[in-house]
Amino acid sequence: MTNIIEWDKKYSVDVPELDECQKQLMDMFNTLIEMKTSKADAKDVANLITEINEFSKIFFSKEEKLLGSKGYPDLDIHSKAHRRFIKKALGLRREIAEDVDNLAIEDIVELQNWLITHFESTDIMFIPFLRLHRYVDECENKK
Structure with missing residues (x-):
């Protein structure tokens, strides 16, 4: 099957809850592609797109809340x-x-590619920031 993507450690943001959300979103896209290529019921396809949209809002909100709580300087851009x-x-x-x-199918793949690019180039930017904050928090807790 073309355009099926598997989660890879290179997408990890080193926050298990967010990594799990990434995996779920990728699985949803894989299911959507399978549904589209197998001529699934139109209502089921529409429902899955709605589910992807709703899940994305929740996932992105979790990520933004975490970044905001740590004072991530590029939160607005993100x-x-x-x-x-x-x-x-x-x-x-x-x-x-x-x-x-x-x-x-090209529309689905375009959105899927946007997501992968976001994981690889945008999310990767906040990983050192979060690691530094985690280290500082651990040091303060040892006092």
């Missing part, structure tokens, strides 16, 4: 990237509101 993803996902949902055949 949050805007999340909003762009959600807007694109909503666009997919609207696109198929009238006819699921309007949804092209």
